[in-house]
Amino acid sequence: MTIQQVDSGMTAYQLLDIEGNLVGPMPNLSAQELLKLYRSMHLGRTLSNKIIALQRQGRATTFGSLAGQEATAVGLAAPMQAQDWLATSYREIASLVVRGVPISTLVYSFRGFTPAYPPDIRCMPIQIVIATQMLHAVGLGMAAKIKGDTSVAVGVCGDGATSEGDFNEALNFAGVFQVPVVLVVQNNGWAISVPRSQQSAAPTLAARGAGFGVPSVLVDGNDILAVYDVMQKALARARAGDGPTLVETLTYRMGAHTTADDPTRYRDAAEVEAWRAKDPLARFKRFLLQRDLLSEEQDQQLIASVEDEINRASEEGLAMPAPAPDAFFDYMTDNLTPRLQEQRADLLRFAQQDK
Ligand SMILES: Cc1ncc(C[n+]2csc(CCOP(=O)(O)OP(=O)(O)O)c2C)c(N)n1
Numbered sequence: 226m227t228i229q230q231v232d233s234g235m236t237a238y239q240l241l242d243i244e245g246n247l248v249g250p251m252p253n254l255s256a257q258e259l260l261k262l263y264r265s266m267h268l269g270r271t272l273s274n275k276i277i278a279l280q281r282q283g284r285a286t287t288f289g290s291l292a293g294q295e296a297t298a299v300g301l302a303a304p305m306q307a308q309d310w311l312a313t314s315y316r317e318i319a320s321l322v323v324r325g326v327p328i329s330t331l332v333y334s335f336r337g338f339t340p341a342y343p344p345d346i347r348c349m350p351i352q353i354v355i356a357t358q359m360l361h362a363v364g365l366g367m368a369a370k371i372k373g374d375t376s377v378a379v380g381v382c383g384d385g386a387t388s389e390g391d392f393n394e395a396l397n398f399a400g401v402f403q404v405p406v407v408l409v410v411q412n413n414g415w416a417i418s419v420p421r422s423q424q425s426a427a428p429t430l431a432a433r434g435a436g437f438g439v440p441s442v443l444v445d446g447n448d449i450l451a452v453y454d455v456m457q458k459a460l461a462r463a464r465a466g467d468g469p470t471l472v473e474t475l476t477y478r479m480g481a482h483t484t485a486d487d488p489t490r491y492r493d494a495a496e497v498e499a500w501r502a503k504d505p506l507a508r509f510k511r512f513l514l515q516r517d518l519l520s521e522e523q524d525q526q527l528i529a530s531v532e533d534e535i536n537r538a539s540e541e542g543l544a545m546p547a548p549a550p551d552a553f554f555d556y557m558t559d560n561l562t563p564r565l566q567e568q569r570a571d572l573l574r575f576a577q578q579d580k
């Protein structure tokens with residue numbers, strides 16, 4: 226597979242069929258690396274379920290489920306190098322875990338607090354304002370290009386985000402200035418209640434790239450090996466100075482948009498069931514079992530250790546002290562204007578009354 230070839234084809238690139246059979250050339254990954262990908266996918270799903278449970282208990286904020294999209298989230302982050310930058314939306318929590326953001330920090334952030342990621346991790350805080358992170362990624366890539374370093378930036382957004390001006394501006398800038406960036410669209414079929422079919426008349430969202438002179442790839446987003454392979458090649462292209470790539474991953478949001486959503490009101494149960502058969506975790510598990518890289522017993526152990534890790538990290542994240550109510554003023558500007566100082570004092574008075 227080369228990026229130029231897939232550009233014209235526009236059938237989704239696949240390496241694992243839904244039975245877990247290898248249908249293309251195996252990426253260069255050791256047994257240990259394959260198992261790590263599988264464990265990271267489990268970490269993503271278990272963490273997502275955990276935060277949903279915490280939200281139900283009133284201990285976390287509104288949260289968007291990752292279930293079904295683990296191959297995309299893990300596959301886009303795993304081939305990145307330490308010096309690369311990642312700017313995600315709110316759903317790709319497994320990408321952040323792969324990059325090294327502590328799980329306890331993520332749990333803390335979903336209590337509604339601004340997290341402090343370790344600075345060397347080079348992940349932007351999750352972005353709620355749809356598509357803006359694509360511009361951030363292009364800016365980070367452009368900065369690397371100007372400085373002449375070897376970092377590549379990755380931006381991730383959803384299918385709905387592709388209708389935003391920011392997405393198109395990011396692609397345009399990336400194309401014109403040959404920015405070392407990979408722009409990933411995780412097409413999970415829905416933007417809250419708006420289906421992909423109403424998002425764009427283009428046959429694929431990857432097709433958007435051509436209009437901006439940006440090579441693009443359509444990939445099976447529930448196939449961890451295919452996503453990994455495509456990302457590895459797109460990152461290498463950018464690092465070699467060959468410019469940006471647009472990647473569309475075809476996946477599906479199995480859960481609700483967020484904990485504030487009821488998808489049964491707008492989508493068909495049969496559609497959800499059809500996608501259940503393409504579950505990225507089940508598919509990859511079949512592959513690993515077939516190749517004797519995993520046994521059922523080892524799988525049970527792996528799942529238990531993941532649950533244990535998530536539970537322990539969650540306890541840590543829940544125990545972290547909440548920031549002072551006025552702490553966000555500290556991140557705003559170096560010198561608060563008199564008006565902002567007044568607002569800060571007002572807020573503190575209000576918080577005091579509330580006690
Ligand atoms: C600029 C902007 N407009 C509207 C919203 C409200 N909103 C939150 S999520 C969402 C849908 C996004 O869908 P998609 O891009 O497909 O991402 P997904 O949630 O499916 O991962 C919208 C419209 C927002 N957060 N930001």
Ligand SMILES: [Mg+2]
Nearest residue numbers: 383384415416
């Ligand atoms: Mg979507």
